[in-house]
Amino acid sequence: MHISEGVLSGPVLLTGGVLTVAGTAIGLKKLDFERIARAGILSSAFFVASLIHVPVGPSSVHLILNGIVGLILGWGAFPAILVALFLQGMLFQFGGLTTLGVNTLIMALPAVVCYYSFGPLVQQGNRIALPAAFACGFMGIFLGAVVAGAALMFTEENFLEVTLLMVSAHLPVMIIEGLMTAFCVAFFRKVQPDMLPHFKAPKTDFSCNGRS
Amino acid sequence: MLAEPFAHGQSFVHGLDPRVRIATSTVFSCLVAVANSFTVLVIACMISLGLVLLARLDLAAVGRRVSVVFGFLILLWLILPLTYEGEPVGQWGPLVWHRPGVALAARISLKSFAILAAFTALLATMAVSTMGHALDRMGLPSKLIHLLLMCYRYIFVIEQEYRRLNAAMRIRAFRPRTNLHTYRSYAYLVGMLFVRAAARAERVHQAMRCRGFQGRFHTMAQFPRQAGNRLFLVATTSAMLGLAWLEWLQ
Known part of the structure; x- marks a missing residue:
């Protein structure tokens, strides 16, 4: 979900940039020195995940997974997604500098919203957690498409058709991301529940620190 | 495979101070993004193309x-x-082409070409690590630089890990199709990537602590002063002032 260079008007680009700077500042403030390495390496995992293409009928879509990134990093999603998008620009020339702000906002704002709305639910029982995880993945893309659509609409009212096309074209992506997020959360709950927010360690703690 | 095909070269652009390149490409991109006149956009495209030629990049790539x-x-x-x-x-059956739409599409095409070509010529011609050090010198928050360098360092490692997991699935006769099994398998793959990334981050952090890391990357990179920097700055600044004059004062 990307808005290309040269489409948006100056004020929209500026607004996107300012909001992203604000989000990134909050995110950096919340990431203390202990968690920076974790955020950096998770942001490279986000980058790599966006290279994975899953089949949809005869075509395929690439994963975005901003819902999961939101769940794992909270406000840290802003700097993590900013950095990953910047590196996509450096390594693949996907997008340039002026849209970096808007494009970060498109993915990171839904991530933070998902963190607050679904974060408390994913530690509940399966009946609540899995639908919440599906909704988290679904809303991550849906809200992103809405932000992207708003950016297009504020640029040019005639972009209404493009916006509608964009939201409807992302409908299959929303469903797939919802499913992926639900499965992924189920996986985390079994394998590494402390990846998810609001984790309370059980009384008998068999934690081992992994390989070195 | 991930690669930085343009990062190393022997051209005038590759020799410039990274800070000069970052500043120029940022200002140039913003200028192009808000410009509207076709003259300005065509000239900007030519400038970008000139920069690509100056960087002696492989044009096909x-x-x-x-x-x-x-x-x-x-x-x-x-x-x-x-x-x-x-x-x-123009008209073809029930379809009618309108002039403002054509103009808008042309404007967007020119803008995106100019911005992407300038990005490729000026920024993709440096390694991301160099760019991190340059941004650090330019005063960006050091946490952000730390994040950028960490992310860059581990993208390649995690991509390898992804390839390994993918190979393991293929060996077990996994074939991606449009069904729940495929999505579940990919979700577990992604989950595994995140779990391993987090575990790796923990180990890396401990290793850095053991080596006395206290939250600041010290950059040893030196950016030598050279005559080319000033020449380039003067040339690009005057070109951009010229474009701004054409756009707003003409």
């Missing part, structure tokens, strides 16, 4: 890279001229 936006531009050329109201320029 640059073309391939810039072509990622073509799909989107084709979509715009298909939709905008038909949906815009205004003076018609």
Whole structure:
């Protein structure tokens, strides 16, 4: 979900940039020195995940997974997604500098919203957690498409058709991301529940620190 | 495979101070993004092309890279001229092309070409690590630089890990199709990537602590002063002032 260079008007680009700077500042403030390495390496995992293409009928879509990134990093999603998008620009020339702000906002704002709305639910029982995880993945893309659509609409009212096309074209992506997020959360709950927010360690703690 | 095909070279652009390149490309991109006049945009495209030539990049590779936006531009050329109201320029059966739509599509195409080509010529010609050090010297928050360098360092490692997991699935006869099994398998793959990334981050952090890391990357990179920097700055600044004059004062 990307808005290309040269489409948006100056004020929209500026607004996107300012909001992203604000989000990134909050995110950096919340990431203390202990968690920076974790955020950096998770942001490279986000980058790599966006290279994975899953089949949809005869075509395929690439994963975005901003819902999961939101769940794992909270406000840290802003700097993590900013950095990953910047590196996509450096390594693949996907997008340039002026849209970096808007494009970060498109993915990171839904991530933070998902963190607050679904974060408390994913530690509940399966009946609540899995639908919440599906909704988290679904809303991550849906809200992103809405932000992207708003950016297009504020640029040019005639972009209404493009916006509608964009939201409807992302409908299959929303469903797939919802499913992926639900499965992924189920996986985390079994394998590494402390990846998810609001984790309370059980009384008998068999934690081992992994390989070195 | 991930790679930085343009990062190393022996051209005038590769020798410039990274800070000069970052500043120039940022200002240039913003200027192009807000410009509207066709004269300005065509000149900006020529400047970008000139920068690509000056960096002596493999033109076919640059073309391939810039072509990622073509799909989107084709979509715009298909939709905008038909949906815009205004003076018609062509008709084919019930389809009418309108002039403002054509103009808008052309403007967007020129802008995206100019911005992406300048990005490729000025920024993709440095390694990300160099860029991190340059941004650090330019005063960006050190946490952000730390994040950028960490992310860059581990992208390649995690991509390898992804390839390994993918190979393991293929060996077990996994074939991606449109069904729940495929999505579940990919979700577990992604989950595994995140779990391993987090575990790796923990180990890396401990290793850095053991070596006395206290939250600040010290950059040893030196950016030598040279005559080319000043020449380039003067040339690009005057070109951009010229463009701004054409756009707003003419």
